[in-house]
Amino acid sequence: MIVPKKTFAELMDAAIARLSANTPITNFAPGSIARALLEVTNSLLGEFYEVLDFNLAMAFVSHAKGYYLDLIGDLLDCKRRDGESDDNYRYRICHQVYxxxxxxxxxxxxxxxxxxxxxxxxxxxxxxxxxxxxxxxxxxxxxxxxxxxxxxxxxxxxxxxxxxxxxxxEPVMLPVDLKIRLVFSQAAQNKEITVTQVQKVVWEYIANLRPGEKIIVAELVQRIMDVSEDILDMEIYYFYIDDRPVLVTNQESAWDEVFYPRLIEVS
Structure with a gap:
């Protein structure tokens, strides 16, 4: 049975109501002995509820973190790898039964x-x-x-x-070469940082495509424009795949082919 968490105020109200109903004590005003004793007791109970609530959360793989997730993994003989994140480790624990x-x-x-x-x-x-x-x-x-x-x-x-x-x-690797020109607003600052960020965004988008997935130009443009409000427009003026020029349209790959970024230039 999971005990619902109670706040300090709820504990005080319940204790005062019970004492009033079962004892002749009636003075629960601030500063009274009865109230002082109840406040001390209920503050400790409040801390207990906090610990209990935390421990209950850490008992579930969906909420557990760090050391507590390691303990769940140990139960299933699924050890955390060096430097592995909680999310990745949690995924492996959930599939350990398979x-x-x-x-x-x-x-x-x-x-x-x-x-x-x-x-x-x-x-x-x-x-x-x-x-x-x-x-x-x-x-x-x-x-x-x-x-x-x-x-x-x-x-x-x-x-x-x-x-x-x-x-x-090994899938057929299709190198992608892109040159992109950005149009900045007149008030734009730190253009060099923005150019570097755009280059990283484009690189990560292409590098994370799986075999058989296609390059969607609209999505690529949207990711670039989302980098900074200082970018007013952009132009792809050089687009090569597998050393061949292609149109600036969506590019598909076969099921055994995968795109990878080779040359990404942004100016």
């Missing part, structure tokens, strides 16, 4: 995402017939792909429940 159950899709995905250098994975079933599948690896920036593929393949070879054949593959 990992324990065996090599299902969720368990295999979590296993591969735990490998250093893997930013994302995309599963494609039946690539070599019934029971087979391929895993396309999206690496972190600067990771040696050949080494990463070998590590992922070794992990896949340990798991056989998902299919009779598993293959780790």
């Amino acid at each position: 990992v324990v159950a065996g090599c299902n899709l969720t368990a295999l995905r979590l296993e591969l995402l735990s490998i250093d250098g893997v930013r994302d994975v995309v599963f494609t079933p039946y690539t070599y017939g019934t029971g087979s599948f391929s895993v396309y690896i999206v690496p972190e920036a600067g990771v040696v792909m050949a080494t990463l593929l070998q590590t992922v393949q070794e992990k896949l070879d340990e798991k056989v429940a998902y299919g009779i054949r598993a293959q780790a593959l």
Whole structure:
């Protein structure tokens, strides 16, 4: 049974009402002995309710943080990784039951995402017939792909429940080169900082696209315009994909292709 939290005022009202009903004490004015004793007792009870409320919240994985989340993870044999955030750790704890159950899709995905250098994975079933599948690896920036593929393949070879054949593959990487010109208001200040922020926004937008996702120009423009109120307009005057010029329109990728930012210039 979860005890509802009570405030100090609620505790005082309840105590005064009970004393009045069951004892001859009638003086509860400020400064009276009865009120002073009740205030001391109820202040301690109020602190207890605060601690109880906090401990109840920390007992649920959806609310637990830090050390308390670690304790929940220990119950499921799911240890926090070095530097792992509460949100990421909470996600793994919530899916730990699938990992324990065996090599299902969720368990295999979590296993591969735990490998250093893997930013994302995309599963494609039946690539070599019934029971087979391929895993396309999206690496972190600067990771040696050949080494990463070998590590992922070794992990896949340990798991056989998902299919009779598993293959780790690198998606076709499509380099994106963009040059963008900003139009600032006359009152604009710190233009250099804004240019740097826009460059970061564009880079992150393209870098976080998954295989098969397309570049949506309207979304890209909106993200740029949201960087600062000093930006009045913008122009994409150089747009190359895979070393070929393309129109400034939405650009699609195949299911086994992924865009990545190579040259992003903002002026």
